[in-house]
Amino acid sequence: MKESRFDSVLTIEINILEPEKVLNIISKEGIFIKNVKRLNIALLSLDVYEEDYKDIKKIVKANRGKIKIVKERGRNILIRRLKRRSSLLVGSVLFGLIIFILSTHIWSIDIKTTENLSPYEVREILSKLGVKQGMKKNALDVYSLEKKLEDSSSEIVWARSRIEGSTLKIDIEEKVNPPKLLEKEVDSVIATMDGEVKRIYTESGTAVVEPGNMVKKGDILIEPYNGSEGTKYECIASGKVMANTFYDKEVDIRISGKELKRTGESFKEKYITFFGRRIYLKKYTNSFKEYDKIEDNTGLIKGVEYFEKELKEVKLERDEEVLKASKKLEKLLLKDLTNEAKVVGKDIDVTDLGYGMIRVKVQFVVLQDIAL
Known part of the structure; x- marks a missing residue:
């Protein structure tokens, strides 16, 4: 038995009902132990060589005991710890190096335009200029890029580019074309959607519909003239036409x-x-x-x-879930309407789809201004 084996020594605790039996088995197996201490009736503390730990663990487990390591010491254990720490250090350095390398490149391009020019078109221009994801930051002159963008399209008035982190941000200001003049200054007020006319508020012009009339999208509501037969004169038609409009929404729900x-x-x-x-x-x-x-x-x-x-x-209550679905669909509808619009009625239809599923379909009656 070489003394150098003490380079790897473990202090272990064995919790077992028959400590003497386990010690006898360990001795019979020729396993060297030292500093044996009895901490209580069922708990032993002892020092063993690291290479013998697995054999002792098998003996303890075979006799329905528990074993744990409470202390490690020795040159070999110290070397392993240093290796683990050095591996962790090398990993940290490599990770930091990768992050640093990644931070020197552009990984995303954020483009903001207004109306006429789409981000896709600007991205195509950038691609032709050699600007793309993955390129190095120091290979890009943002001031030169701004000038090239302005020269690349007649739609671009000015461009601003900057690098924030790993993102290249491009802001484009487009040319604003003057609005087209109307062929004639006066025009009619027309319906923006189908509906049943309820009330008419005429500011200028002559209403050609009455409460109770059903109108279609595009129908004339107010004509651009004032006065009566023989004394008519043109004007700019304006006003509000409140009408009941109709929306259908549906949702499928599992109730069982x-x-x-x-x-x-x-x-x-x-x-x-x-x-x-x-x-x-x-x-x-x-x-x-x-x-x-x-x-x-x-x-x-x-x-x-x-x-x-x-x-x-x-397992849900059918009537309760139908009511919840109706309220949820109404909230979704109101998000798409103006603040002046009001839900004045609704008709709920429930269809059994089978296998515990139902379809809740709601037709909403919305009072709103349909004049354009």
Whole structure:
């Protein structure tokens, strides 16, 4: 038995009902132990060589005991710790180096235009100028780029470019063409949509519809003249025509059976892109059988968040869910309407789709101004 084996010594604790039995077995196996201490009736403390630990662990487990390492010492253990720390240090340095290299490149291009010129057209111009994702920052002169953009299209009045982080931001100001003059200054007020006329407020001109009339989109509501037969004169027609208009919205709802729902558990993986390849900082292990996922492609560090889903029993009150669906559809409708518009009526129709599913269809009657 070489004394150099003490370079790797472990202090272990063994929790077992028959400590003497285990010590006898260890001795019979020829395993060297020292500093044996009895901490209580079922707990032993002793020092062993690291290379003998696995054999002792098998003996303890075979006799239904528990074992744990409370202390490690020795030259070999110190060397391993230093190797682990050096690996961590090298990994940190490499990661920092990769981040630094990535930070010297442009990885996204953010383009803002106004009306006539689309971001896609500007991106095509940039591509022809050699400006693209992945290029080095120091290879780009933003002031020269602004001049080239202004010269590349007659639609661009001026351009501003700047680099923020790893994003190249381009702001384009376009040429504003003067509005076309109307062929004639006067015109009629027409209906913007189908509806049933309820009230008419004429500021100028003559109304040609009455409350109760059904009108179609494009029908004339107010003509551009004032006065009576023989004394008519042209004017600019204006006014409001309040009418009942109609909107249909529907939604499918499960009221019984089973449905995939989120459990509340989630996992977010993070990665960076390096020349078109993903380098993961945190990788999803695909532990969810069913899931939703939301991708975040903004910024240098991108990510995908996974939300676990599982089949859950659904048992809901039909009438209550129909009422909830009606209110939800009404809220969605009001978001698309003006503040003056009001829902004055609704007709709810429910269709049984089978397998615990129903379809709630609501026709809304909306009072609003349809004059244009």
